[in-house]
Amino acid sequence: MDVDQIAKLKKISKQLRKSVICELSEAGSGHSAGCLGFADVMAILYFHAMRLDPENPNWEDRDIFVMSNGHYAPLLYATLAERGFFDKKELANLRKFGSKFQGHPERGSLPGIETTSGPLGCGLSQAAGMAYSLQYLGGNSERFVYCSLGDGELDEGNIWEAVMFAKKYDLANLIAIVDRNNIQIGGDTEKVMPLGDLADKWRSFGWDAQEIDGHDHSTIIQAIDKAKNSRQPSVIIAHTIPGRGVDFMEYDYRWHGKSPNAEEAERALAQLSEGGGE
Structure with a gap:
């Protein structure tokens, strides 16, 4: 990918971060740190890696995300809006009573939302089931299923049931991406429940595993391309900075489940406009 294309993706990442700040400030609640940290991965998924059609969200040959x-919903909504699935003005409805933009995604509420997520640990099982269906039950085996996971979420036991299932059936069309930002709502992941060497853990279950800088656009692209060529299920462990681009949020676990007030949002947007996160 050439320099101009990378620059375009970086610009999209910045816009996603700005949209997240605006959403959360307007809502008065939500999760800031992870959404800001995972924006680069989402920009690449939706503007480079995935096959999709905003004009036809249910296209039979689309990839699935x-x-x-699910608490990263503000980032997902911002990404879908930026990609053209719906008007960006609707993002102002995040978490409002009766809104389609709930605090966690709900399948069928908006175009482009494939699954309902809220209780942590459920998504990889859903993704593995979809990948199995595409690979073995007469679906299009060239379609990929991508699943984003939080590192704190890996404390959930049913994640590892899905990991075993995916290896048993060699679901090469399944790509998991872990946001390894080292925080969860109770503090540092390694203090709450040590995860240790995640890459080796996944490899021991028979998965292809890569560890990357989750803010390096070229590296993210290369990792996804490599995963697509694997003959096994793949995981990309993306090391990210929680609160990326906003100095008073970066690395602070207290922003995991906190939204900025009006003054904080103004400061955050100013920093992002000045190149924060680049």
Whole structure:
């Protein structure tokens, strides 16, 4: 990918972060740190890697994205709006009573939302089931199923049941992406429940595993391309900075489930406009 294309993706990442700040400030609640940190991965998925058609969200040959870490919903909504699935003005309705933009994604509420997610740990099982169907039950085996996961979410036991299932059936069309930002709502992941060497854990279950800088656009693209060529299920462990681009949020676990007030949002948007996160 040439320099101009990378620059375009970086610009999209910045816009996604700005949209997230605006959504959360307007809503007065929600999760800031992870949404800001995972924006680069989402930009690449929806503007480079995935086959999709905003004009035809249910296109039979589309790739599928499952957001298991459903509290990242503001980022998913921002990405879908930026990609043209619906008007960006609608993002102002996040978490409002009766709104389609709930705090966690709900299947069928908006175009482009493939699954309902809220309880952590469920998404990889859903994604594995979809990948199995496409590979073995007469679906299009060239379609890929992507599943985003939080690192704290890996504390959930049913994640590892899905990992075993995916290996048993060698679901090469399944790509998991873990946001390895080292925080969860209770603090540092390694203090709450140590995860250790995640790449080796996944490899021990028979998965292809890569560890990457989750903010390096070229590296993210290369990792996804490699995963697509695997003959096994693949996981990309993307090391990210929670709160990326906003200095008073970066690395602070307290922003995991906190939204900015009006003054904080203004400061955050100013930093992002000045190149924060680049």
